[in-house]
Amino acid sequence: MRIAIGGILHETSTFVETRTTLDDFEYDRGIARGREVIERFRGTNVCTGGFLESLERHGAQPVPLLRASAFPGGLIPAGDYAAMKDEMLERLDAAEREGGPVDGVLLDLHGAMVVEGIDDGDGDVLAAFRERLGPVRPLIATFDLHGNHTRRRIAAATAIVGFDTFPHVDMAERGREAGEIIIRTLRGEIRPVAAIHQLPLFWSTPRQATSHPPMDEVIRRLHELERRRGIISATVSTGFPWSDVPEVGASVIAIADSDRGLAQRTADEFAAWIWERRRRWYQGPVSVREALEAGHRAGRFPIVLADHADNTGGGSPGDSTEVLRTFLELGLSDALLLYMVDHEAARAGHAAGVGRTVRLSLGGKSHPVQGPPIDCEAEVVALSTGEFAYDGPMWAGLTGSMGLSAWLKIGGVSVVVVTAREQPFDMAFARSLGIDCRTMKYIALKSAAHFRAAFEPIAGSIHNVDAAAIHTHDFTKLVYRKRIRPVFPVEIAFSRDSPEERG
Ligand SMILES: [Zn+2]
Known part of the structure; x- marks a missing residue:
């Protein structure tokens, strides 16, 4: 059996003004071509790694096409997207001219890719x-x-397999699951059919951590569905509200063996269960000061704050200043900001050198919503070119880059200043500059949930905070033009009279 492998992965925010270009995909070896796909991803915890593992186990031959990924960010220009898609298809043509038709295709996609002029980027890849x-x-x-x-995706794909974890740690496992489904299909053991139920629902990020209530129950029920007779796989997707596209929102997908009615009934039933409990998936805004007070009441350190409205992993610029300003106003010590994306400040630190003091206008340069820059004097404690190796539970075995970086200290507050917007969910970001997160009393991260995999074991308490930034989690503040459905909790209002808990 010969199975082609490829993918273009991007989580696209339509609310940021910057574009995600081919250069952004090429950055830090984000595009792997041909054999490189196998060499780079074999044994890694990404779906492509799982594809390769399952094909190898069954003696099937992988036909690697192209795998492209870029940091979450703004819209992809149409020509840049077409270049990647065309190359993937040309490589498929070439492989078939050489070795005959492939038996099937496995694609590693994200699900929130938006291209200029193509609202459903992933659906476009699948349809092609x-x-x-x-x-x-x-x-x-x-x-x-x-x-x-x-x-459109359901119409094009034979089956769809989504992650079951947040933080995402099951990518290779899901890749293996997809690999098993394609092998069993080709052997004639199963005939997968897919159905979807879309939900008019925006799911609060702090309510999505899959190993915690209330989300753990969703995943438990999902796994129960997967054990039902005739069901091959089931997926719940919480959606990505920062893509203004017609079909934005949560959904349930079920894959049944031969029986489309069963797939649809299963998706409908689980979607109804989720919808009835919609208030459970909502969390109201919490300010930085409120979170610090709650952390002090809990009395355990470090207090970890997730500045989720400026989560670079969701496409935000990473230079919002409210959390740092609050830390400085409160005169905190043993405090760490991980991080501030500011290439001017990083360069100024490198120009001054370790041990020197620099005057800076720090952060707040990308957009007025990110808050004004902070004028300060900072000590340059350490400098780095930004290369590091991930060693936390996510992406273990891959290398990362913060770009030109510096450890700056303003009073008792340490700031990791970086150039690249790689999401800071691993302690290696700080460690590569000589900072031990365990010695800190306060840590603020520009991440929404992925940091939990690495930071939960050391955190005294964790709080998602709502500081001013472009990717606000207060969905009533986002202006949509393309979304066609009214959603909860925007147009479909939150009823205060509801007997269900809000908190
Ligand atoms: Zn995700």
């Missing part, structure tokens, strides 16, 4: 492959938990 493959050959895709799934 379906057209090339014809109606029979299996086409299976893996997706992030944060996909905005569409009917």
